[in-house]
Amino acid sequence: SAVISQKPSRDICQRGTSLTIQCQVDSQVTMMFWYRQQPGQSLTLIATANQGSEATYESGFVIDKFPISRPNLTFSTLTVSNMSPEDSSIYLCSALLGEETQYFGPGTRLLVL
Amino acid sequence: AQSVSQHNHHVILSEAASLELGCNYSYGGTVNLFWYVQYPGQHLQLLLKYFSGDPLVKGIKGFEAEFIKSKFSFNLRKPSVQWSDTAEYFCAAQTYNTDKLIFGTGTRLQVFP
Numbered sequence: 001s002a003v004i005s006q007k008p009s010r011d012i013c014q015r016g017t018s019l020t021i022q023c024q025v026d027s028q029v030t031m032m033f034w035y036r037q038q039p040g041q042s043l044t045l046i047a048t049a050n051q052g053s054e055a056t057y058e059s060g061f062v063i064d065k066f067p068i069s070r071p072n073l074t075f076s077t078l079t080v081s082n083m084s085p086e087d088s089s090i091y092l093c094s095a096l097l098g099e100e101t102q103y104f105g106p107g108t109r110l111l112v113l
Numbered sequence: 114a115q116s117v118s119q120h121n122h123h124v125i126l127s128e129a130a131s132l133e134l135g136c137n138y139s140y141g142g143t144v145n146l147f148w149y150v151q152y153p154g155q156h157l158q159l160l161l162k163y164f165s166g167d168p169l170v171k172g173i174k175g176f177e178a179e180f181i182k183s184k185f186s187f188n189l190r191k192p193s194v195q196w197s198d199t200a201e202y203f204c205a206a207q208t209y210n211t212d213k214l215i216f217g218t219g220t221r222l223q224v225f226p
Contacts, residue, residue, distance in 0.1 A: 103159065
């Protein structure tokens with residue numbers, strides 16, 4: 001499986017600010033995804049990061065709040081904009097590799113004060 | 114809408130006990146099914162997956178899962194758990210025509226020596 005890294009691993013932010021999370025895969029992949037894991041809950045898909053086109057967002061998530069970039073086949077960013085304490089969560093990226101299987105990065109733990 | 118349910122939210126076992134974690138999905142078509150594990154302080158890892166063929170699939174660390182189509186189930190089993198199996202376990206489903214994963218709520222397993 002590929003190595004997937006995320007930066008930062010954790011951050012504490014003030015409300016109203018924005019944070020950009022980076023996801024790097026050590027091999028070229030067609031599909032990358034961004035998930036949110038709120039405290040005590042499961043993973044919820046935010047969007048699919050498409051290379052060369054706009055991300056595809058799931059119901060309840062919008063581009064203005066979670067802009068995503070996918071400039072090439074190994075890299076993507078997720079920005080959490082105008083943060084509020086409700087955005088405190090773990091944000092994970094994943095990449096689709098091989099046989100339709102997603103592999104996950106280590107996650108970014110975000111606390112918004 | 115497609116969904117995945119895990120009925121056991123928190124399971125506590127002694128070492129050497131047998132384990133079975135339930136997973137049910139709601140989707141009438143073809144699905145790919147996954148179990149992921151998240152050890153304390155670590156990132157989400159693939160435990161095993163089912164796409165087609167033999168409904169009994171074997172994964173890493175002695176885990177196995179059985180796909181029962183008539184019951185829409187994909188239960189995870191291990192005949193004898195170890196303390197190192199303490200982790201959170203997530204079941205996920207992927208419909209045939211999409212790469213998106215729908216996760217269950219997760220089951221927290223605690224194994225005591």
